[in-house]
Amino acid sequence: MLRCVPDASPVHLLLQWFDPRADLLPWRATRDRYAVLVAETQLQATPVRRVVPYFREWMRRWPAASDLAAADVGDVLAAWHGLGYPRRARRLHEAARWISRHGWPDDDRLTDLPGVGRYTADAIRCFADEADVIPRDTNVNRVLARRFPGGWPGTPPGEEWAAGQALMDLGRLWCTARDPACERGCPLRPGCPAADAGTVREVTPPRRRQGRYEGSMRQRRGVMMGALARDGRIALDRDPEAGRSLVDDGLAGVRGQWLVRAGADGG
Ligand code: SF4
16 A cells, blocks of 8 residues: 655655555454454464464454453363464463453553563554554564664654554565565665665574474474364373473373363363
């Protein structure tokens, strides 16, 4: 969507470039705080394309915080399976219970919610409330460091939501850590300090790759969580170490010689 551009400042170039209809991500169609909380929790550490069907199914099944709060934690964890890092689901469930019991905290107390850190709190303010707050995840911080080294110059009134989304898209798709598209059409290339100085990669070096997934504890836990989601239980002696770590994290319970879904152990 082309907007009226009163000047060629990088903020206006960014807003002119951003087209919310170009990428119909379902969480962009809502300004509901709970939906934004769900999306942002799922998007932590999981790629956008993988999250889309999970988000749709989640919102169909638990469309409000009160619905999620009333859900069985074992069902919640089973629905999460495939997104990875299931502690996020546990914390999201706790947050829904908190909201259901107390209502939403004050704007400056959103981090009181279980699992909600500074970034997620700011995302709720920007993407649900359309407040003048820039949520800063790794991608946005990279764009700011490279293109706005003097700091974010401010958002034009009424463009708060679009500015936050545009920065996310630019960092995710163009100003990436490993392959920044400076000379391949980046809309913020004119006057970009890092590109002009040839210091793009020095400004924010690529993150280290994660260790191998095959054979890791993460994979072993994922196997156990998959069996719990599918069958409801798995023999504890299949992988006692992984099973114990899931129990310690509140992601599973023990009944006799079985690892069972959280909440199904009678505890
Ligand atoms: S020109 Fe390069 S460094 Fe500057 S914002 Fe674009 S991709 Fe990032």
